[in-house]
Amino acid sequence: MTEHKLGEEDSRRLRALFEMATDGIITMSTQGVIENVNQAACELFGYAAKELRGQKVNMLMGEHDRAHHDDYLHRYHATGQKHIIGIGREVIGRRKDGEIFPLRLAVSEVHLDGQTIYTGILHDLSEFKRAQRRVEELNTELENKVEERTAALRERERELQKALSKERELNELKSRFLSMASHEFKTPLSTVLSSIELIELYKETTEQPKREKHVTRIKDAVLQLTEVLNDFLSLSKLEQGEITALPRLIDLRALVATCVESSEGQMKDAQRIILELAEEPKLIVSDPKLLRHVLVNLISNAAKYSSPGQEIRISTGRRQEQCFITVQDQGIGIPAEDQVHLFDRFFRARNVENVQGTGLGLNIVDHYVKLLEGTVEFTSTLGKGSAFTVLIPLGPEQI
The missing domain is CATH 1.10.287.130 (Signal transduction histidine kinase, dimerisation/phosphotransfer (DHp) domain)
Structure with a gap:
């Protein structure tokens, strides 16, 4: 009689602990059929206990585990290979309303009175995941x-x-x-x-x-x-941006002739200018004032850095949609190591330090040519001379 009462008392205590647990607890058969659930598990999944008892436990699982749960059990029974049993892991649960949520699942295997049951303890990870x-x-x-x-x-x-x-x-x-x-x-x-x-x-x-x-x-x-x-x-x-290009139609030959005439005072004894002006282009669209400044400066430099009696050659022609004007001398040339700085302000090559000059001429030429939407090219060999070529657009009417 006493043993029977103690048994009933233990059973009530265990039942109370089962129901009072804050984590969900589900017991199931070896076939995965739910035998019992506590209140926490019911609240977790949104079912009443009677709706769960006798149902396959995979109804509470996410799609992947639900589809493969029976295979897990068969493989475990056949091989003893544990997939979840005895191993805690994160899984996906599925509530009655279809909502899925993260769970921490621990499954243990219990042998009682010759029977085997599985007990799953489930902890909602939703708050943790959030x-x-x-x-x-x-x-x-x-x-x-x-x-x-x-x-x-x-x-x-x-x-x-x-x-x-x-x-x-x-x-x-x-x-x-x-x-x-x-x-x-x-x-x-x-x-x-x-x-x-x-x-x-x-x-x-x-x-x-x-x-x-x-x-x-x-x-x-x-x-x-x-x-x-x-x-x-x-x-x-x-x-200061005070100089802008004002393009108009220009007679190229006439402009070159004017520049040569303006530069006569810069020539040394017996220096002479040889013109090689091509038939085309005869007319270009550009700013004559800026272009004149560019050519006079280049001719002046050619004379300044050449010896008396040497020739200065000026040639013009067409290169695709551009006009080129080249001023070539037979002067002292530019050291190779100085050529990279040639258009910098106040820069003067090391072999012209004793020749009058501000180091601004080519810098200004570069500025003017850019205003004309053109470019300046040059080649130079020390002791043999230099050639500067100005390339500017012909103008839409001349293309």
Whole structure:
């Protein structure tokens, strides 16, 4: 009698523990038929206990496990190979309303009174998964913010490097300018001063030729200063965007002839210009003022860096939809290592340091040609000469 009462008491306690458990508990036969469920399992899946007892447990599983559950059991019974039994794992559950959700499932095998039953303990992972996804989202947001901040810092670093590089460039240009200006202004001003002092000494009428000689020197020095100031003025206007191209129809031969005539004062003794002007193009559409500045500058350079008696050859022609104008000399040429900097402001090749010049001429030429929507090409061999070719569009009417 006492043993019977103790048995009933233990049974009630076990039943109470079974029902009070916060995780879902399901017991089933070896065929996967549900024998018992606790209240937590009913609430978890949305079924009443009576709806589940006697049903196959795979009704509570996701599509994949539901379709393969019987195969799992058959394989386990035949081979003893465990797929879920004795191994905790994450699975997908399916509620009565069809909603699927993540579960932590632990299945144990119990042998009782000669029978085998399976007990599954199920823990809803929905909140955990939501929290996990939120953590992942926060991590992603944080990574994105870090990447954005890093990108911003890198961009800021690039801007600072660019500003620093610009500052170095400006300081270098300033040094070049001061060095150039010191030479280009000091030399002609010294010439003017010494010539004036000498003129004051020539008081006799018979000394007029000497006075005229020094007056010519003064004029040349003033012209030299004017050219320097004109280069500065042109560069300033270019940088401020005050110079624009005003294209119109141009007679190319006439323009070249005008440029040659304007450059006669730059020629050294016995230097001569040879023209090789092709029949086409005769007419182009461009800005005559800018193009004239370009050609006069190139012809002046050719004369300046060539010896007396050497030839300067000017040729024109058509290259597809462009007009080319080439100015070729037999002068000192440009050192190969200096050619990459040839169009930089204030840059002068190392073999022309004793020749008058601001280092702005080719930089201005490059600016003007770009305004004409063209390009400048050049070839040069040290000691043999240089050839500069300007390529500009013919203009729509001439194509």
